[in-house]
Amino acid sequence: MNVFITAFLLALTYNTIEVGSVIEEGSKTSYIRNHLGSRTPYRFRSNKNDTRIKYPNCKDTKIWMVIRHGTRLPGRKDIKAASALVDLKYEILRQHEWGKGQLTNQQLNDLQDWDFDIDPEEESHLTLEGKDEMILMAERMQKRFPNAIKQKYNNKTFLFRYTATQRAQQSARHFTNGLFERREAKDIIFQPATRVDPVLRFYKHCDRWQKQVKKNPETYKEAKLFTHSHEMNKTLEFVSNRLGLNRVLNWETVETMYKFCGYETSWDKHHISPWCYAFDSESIQVLEYYHDLKAYWVDGYGHELSYRQACMAIKNMFEKFSKENGLRSIFLFTHSGTILKILTHMQLYQPPVPLRGDAIVKDREWNLSKIDCFAANLAFVLFKCKDGDHVLTLHQEKIIKLPMCEHELCPLKHLKEYFYETIYNCDYNDMCKLDRNVTAKHESD
Numbered sequence: 269m270n271v272f273i274t275a276f277l278l279a280l281t282y283n284t285i286e287v288g289s290v291i292e293e294g295s296k297t298s299y300i301r302n303h304l305g306s307r308t309p310y311r312f313r314s315n316k317n318d319t320r321i322k323y324p325n326c327k328d329t330k331i332w333m334v335i336r337h338g339t340r341l342p343g344r345k346d347i348k349a350a351s352a353l354v355d356l357k358y359e360i361l362r363q364h365e366w367g368k369g370q371l372t373n374q375q376l377n378d379l380q381d382w383d384f385d386i387d388p389e390e391e392s393h394l395t396l397e398g399k400d401e402m403i404l405m406a407e408r409m410q411k412r413f414p415n416a417i418k419q420k421y422n423n424k425t426f427l428f429r430y431t432a433t434q435r436a437q438q439s440a441r442h443f444t445n446g447l448f449e450r451r452e453a454k455d456i457i458f459q460p461a462t463r464v465d466p467v468l469r470f471y472k473h474c475d476r477w478q479k480q481v482k483k484n485p486e487t488y489k490e491a492k493l494f495t496h497s498h499e500m501n502k503t504l505e506f507v508s509n510r511l512g513l514n515r516v517l518n519w520e521t522v523e524t525m526y527k528f529c530g531y532e533t534s535w536d537k538h539h540i541s542p543w544c545y546a547f548d549s550e551s552i553q554v555l556e557y558y559h560d561l562k563a564y565w566v567d568g569y570g571h572e573l574s575y576r577q578a579c580m581a582i583k584n585m586f587e588k589f590s591k592e593n594g595l596r597s598i599f600l601f602t603h604s605g606t607i608l609k610i611l612t613h614m615q616l617y618q619p620p621v622p623l624r625g626d627a628i629v630k631d632r633e634w635n636l637s638k639i640d641c642f643a644a645n646l647a648f649v650l651f652k653c654k655d656g657d658h659v660l661t662l663h664q665e666k667i668i669k670l671p672m673c674e675h676e677l678c679p680l681k682h683l684k685e686y687f688y689e690t691i692y693n694c695d696y697n698d699m700c701k702l703d704r705n706v707t708a709k710h711e712s713d
Contacts, residue, residue: 299549300533300540303556306563306604307530308641309339310401311537315665318408323677326653328416328660332585332598333409333647334468335443336607337435338398339534340642342527344391349524350384353543356521357382360511369512371545378542394438395535401643402439406446408665413649417597421452424594430601431468432461439643440601466696468602470580471609474573474700481571491562493625495519503554507546522546526555534642557628560636564623567608568634575612579694582613586684586691589650589659607644613690614646615671616663639663651677659683 301312321328342350357379363369364376371379410417418425421444428444430436437458444456464473471477481487494500500519507525508516525543529552532541547555564570581600588598611617617633633639647662657680661668669676672686684691 300529300544300547300552303549303552303637304530304533304641305526305556305559305636306640306642307527307534308637309397309534309537310405310641310643310664311397313638313641313644313664314401314405315408318411320414321412321649321660321667323651323653323658323660325655326651326658326677328413328649329652330589330596330598330650331409331413331416331647332588332600332650333645334581334600334602334607334610335402335405335439335645336604336640336643337394337433337439337601338401338442338643339395340398340435341386341390341393341395341535342531344388346524346527346531347386347388347391349520350386350528352521353524353528354384359513363512363514366512368514370510371512375542375545379545382542392433392435394435394442397535397537398435398439398642399442400537402442403446405643405645405665406443409647410447412665416649417447419448421448421456423457425596426456427459427595427598428456428601429459429468429599430461431465431603432463433603436601436603437461440599443599443601466580467584468581468600469606470577470696471574471605474577474696475702476700477571477573477577479702481566481574487565487570488562490565490623490625491558494558494561497625497627499554499628500558503551506548506551510548511546523555523558526552554628556635556637560632560634561623561625563608563636563640564619564634567605568612569618570622573699575609577696577699578606578609578613579690580696581606581610582687582690583694585648586687589648589657589680604640604644607646608640610646611639611663614661616668650680653677656681 301308304312341347360369360371361376361380364371410419428440430440440458441453441456445453447453448456466473471482504516504519504522507522511517525546529541529544529547533539533544544552567574569575585598588595617635617639619629619632619634623629623632623634641664644664645662647665649660649662651658651660658677659680660677661670667676670678670683672678673682
């Protein structure tokens with residue numbers, strides 16, 4: 269579908285047509301595009317250059333690609349939290365009528381037009397923008413690697429797999445629409461989604477991780493500390509003053525505004541959410557850091573088990589590359605938690621020191637706005653070369669050099685040796701089994 273038609277229909281669907289300023293580089297609101305965290309739309313991060321990627325005496329033969337679903341609607345929890353923004357909208361408009369606040373007339377008009385009408389039954393569903401992201405990504409990847417990704421579908425060489433969620437399933441389906449002619453796309457065989465998937469969503473059923481990391485209050489110590497920091501208190505006061513309020517908004521409300529700034533900017537290709545107007549370039553980075561900090565301790569380098577369990581996915585990649593025949597094009601559709609843990613397992617974007625809640629780390633590599641936007645992806649491409657097999661890595665469709673490799677095109681043999689433990693000692697059941705003695709001690713502490 270034409271991208272302009274897509275944007276128009278999307279705007280009509282979610283009542284955001286003509287809401288918000290157009291984001292353009294160099295505009296007063298262009299800073300917003302760089303700090304939306306994991307709700308950053310893929311159009312701000314994708315690599316538009318789809319030129320074929322070639323190396324002398326080499327041929328692309330296989331691809332293994334893991335893809336986060338595209339732009340989605342908010343989940344039930346965020347939909348419920350957004351109800352508070354409806355009353356806040358009218359409070360802000362009244363305060364500005366009395367001469368308070370810093371929003372411009374255009375921004376006030378945008379806020380006046382804002383409406384919240386999302387059916388909870390459609391929570392977390394893929395949006396039209398999300399579908400568009402998948403189609404365009406597929407088209408570009410096929411142009412870059414025409415031998416590894418053939419234009420004609422064959423169920424013996426293509427594998428499409430997704431988690432048991434609407435957003436992942438629809439992402440997979442629209443990705444195939446970008447790869448194949450419409451007639452062929454209807455005949456695609458998708459691997460059945462399973463409730464327990466140790467490759468695509470290993471952490472969901474890793475009992476030890478759920479207990480010791482995900483549901484452990486200690487995991488959120490640094491993030492909680494940051495919500496009470498001087499930077500955050502200053503931000504809450506700034507946002508409240510900017511909106512003309514006679515009170516200081518609480519942390520939860522300001523976070524909801526930041527989330528919907530991201531959601532609504534993502535699903536509307538040409539406008540930003542009016543809730544983005546609450547922030548300037550400094551305050552929005554404070555909210556961004558909070559989410560980076562939280563993800564670092566939940567999904568990243570904060571706990572070894574978080575990224576160690578990603579061996580299940582990386583092991584799958586090496587197994588597919590080691591087989592001479594069979595599958596050539598493997599596309600896996602998953603979620604933010606999987607992408608972040610795999611990136612960490614591959615030792616990418618590691619800060620020199622752990623992220624803390626007592627001060628913002630500027631210019632950090634661990635930045636969700638850059639590494640974990642909607643439709644974030646990581647691809648490994650196998651090249652058959654005269655001097656042996658090599659692997660090329662792409663993140664967000666851009667070529668990157670893995671830390672353990674000397675060059676972008678890295679010998680498969682070297683990677684297999686480096687990730688020996690990942691390939692041969694990845695015992696998911698043992699890794700994720702809860703030690704009763706450890707659990708009992710933890711609960712008594």
